[in-house]
Amino acid sequence: MIIKKFTGKNEEDATALAKKELGNSVVIMNVKTLKKGGLFGIFKAPQVEVTAAVEEVNDGNVSNNNPVTIPQHLPKPFAAQLQNTEASPEKDILRSARPARRVEDWKKSDIIQDDKEEGNKEKTRDEKAIEEKLDSIHTMIEQQMKRETRIAEEKQKHEDQDGEETEEPEEDDEITKFLKLIRKTLLDNDVEEEYVDEVMDEASKLRKPGISIDYMLSSIYQKLILKFGQTDRIEKENDLAEIIFFLGPTGVGKTTTIAKIASRLCVQQKKRVALITTDTYRVKAADQLRTYADILNIPFKIVYVLDDMKAAVEELKNFDFILVDTAGHSPKNDERIETQRQFIDVAKEVLKIKVYLVLSVTTKYRDLLNIAENYSRMVRYQLIFTKLDETTSLGNMLNLKLRTGSAVAYITNGQDVPEDIEVFNPQNIVRVLLGGKEVI
Structure with missing residues (x-):
């Protein structure tokens, strides 16, 4: 997947630029208005920036042995989790327009790229909103996983106390528990099983030793957004009615x-x-x-x-x-x-x-x-x-x-x-x- 930003005098112009470069199948992930700072910015019309994404065709020539580059700005825990992660074509689904960064280097807020225009290093409201969304989902998932683990442990304890002979269940790792919970959550929200299985299969291909739940969650979040595709709202395309x-x-x-x-x-x-x-x-x-x-x-x-x-x-x-x-x-x-x-x-x-x-x-x-x-x-x-x-x-x-x-x-x-x-x-x-x- 390629993700890139485009700027125009309005949303239509910016979207047209995105389609021209990335093709008509491009999906608009985010739209925001940019206003120039300073005194002279008062007299300039604001511009619109769209963040566009398109699935990248894998030509099969990507090496699986490339080392992962850990950018310095990543939080230490996240960077540490990526240290043991090998690069692969499957994980290269969120490739930025900047070729030096690979998908493994992205943090949650990078689903919408960092806004560093004119030296402003503060996150925009849109980026904060996306990060808060992922944080709240992640927190919910962690709490649910803890509850399910506690229930399973209590059940096992009661069975042992009753003297029943039970085989020691094989312990699922955290990623397996996470994927099971995501699957259950989607089914509970009435997503058809065939589509849930499709998402889970795609997510499972990303599994590598040391991969983080943050990264898996971001990938699933992104894949679901892309499945919804483009929005076709009412807008004036030409002078005709x-x-x-x-x-x-x-x-x-x-x-x-x-x-x-x-x-x-x-x-x-x-x-x-x-x-x-x-x-x-x-x-x-x-x-x-x-x-x-x-x-x-x-x-x-x-x-x-x-x-x-x-x-x-x-x-x-x-x-x-x-x-x-x-x-x-x-x-x-x-x-x-x-x-x-x-x-x-x-x-x-x-x-x-x-x-x-x-x-x-x-x-x-x-x-x-x-x-x-x-x-x-x-x-x-x-x-x-x-x-x-x-x-x-x-x-x-x-x-x-x-x-x-x-x-x-x-x-x-x-x-x-x-x-x-x-x-x-x-x-x-x-x-x-x-x-x-x-x-x-």
């Missing part, structure tokens, strides 16, 4: 989600936005969206038939974004699915389209698969997960992303408009999946 459809079953919060996104586009990004609804089955849904349109002072159209859709899109094609609410229905209702497909086909004759499938994270995984499969027959889509405030098990987000290959764009965590929506940040979700405290 874009029409965005929001699909999904009844009751997942499509209309409220559209209102949140419309509010952010209008108020924060100063974009020209229009709203359309094809949901003529529920009067309240249309009234709700009309109310939001009135508050934002933006156009609102109700579409009943295909000709209405074509006319509405033609009328609104000079806007930046046209957001379309659709009727929720059972995934078994082929007639309504076909109607929605026809609306989409009419719209894309005039404008570029994007489609988001809105799903509640509280829905059972089997039902999510059924819904996703039915909509995939109609159109390609990206994912929005709602109701994260109503559950602590977020494994279905990773399951569905890996099953469908669709990017996760947004998450919502409440009913308030426009506050309770965020661009998807895989770091926060992975932290929860690994047993950390909720940060959503």
Whole structure:
């Protein structure tokens, strides 16, 4: 894996630079705004820095016998643990853009590279946040391992007191206990077993004598983030309008989600936005969206038939974004699915389209698969997960992303408009999946 930072006048420019150098499969790991210090910095526009990562193709020519270089800035305990670690292609998964440093040399805060710009050696808030996340997960894992060890010892003691003949169990080393606990934690968070086993197999390949739990945890954390991949949020790509459809079953919060996104586009990004609804089955849904349109002072159209859709899109094609609410229905209702497909086909004759499938994270995984499969027959889509405030098990987000290959764009965590929506940040979700405290 290669990790590198890119700077631009905004996030889009910085991301474009990352894609140009590392390829379109690049994953944006972190975004932060850089402000110039000093008096003259007041008059300069801030820049945006993105930290990008991409999987590195192993050409098989890397020697396994290269000594590990221990940088002086590493804490002594961590450096000591790395002293006996041999370099290998498998462990070279977090290679920095600076070739002198190998993955074994990274500390937890280096998952997001150190910010040393203009001689400022203090950690940025983003770096501190990442380190705190890993620290809290590590502390939780250590406590859990101690509890399980104590329980096992007490059980063995009781068996010995009862006079039962028992074979002395082979003692697991700390890394084995750690991997077992990580596996259990992911399963408890409803990550499908096949994906858990995949992560565990990848992590097991990194095992070498003297390797630290810190390093293993950092590697698993990084691998899970990369499995979530890129985020596909709504952003202006050119001067042409874009029409965005929001699909999904009844009751997942499509209309409220559209209102949140419309509010952010209008108020924060100063974009020209229009709203359309094809949901003529529920009067309240249309009234709700009309109310939001009135508050934002933006156009609102109700579409009943295909000709209405074509006319509405033609009328609104000079806007930046046209957001379309659709009727929720059972995934078994082929007639309504076909109607929605026809609306989409009419719209894309005039404008570029994007489609988001809105799903509640509280829905059972089997039902999510059924819904996703039915909509995939109609159109390609990206994912929005709602109701994260109503559950602590977020494994279905990773399951569905890996099953469908669709990017996760947004998450919502409440009913308030426009506050309770965020661009998807895989770091926060992975932290929860690994047993950390909720940060959503």
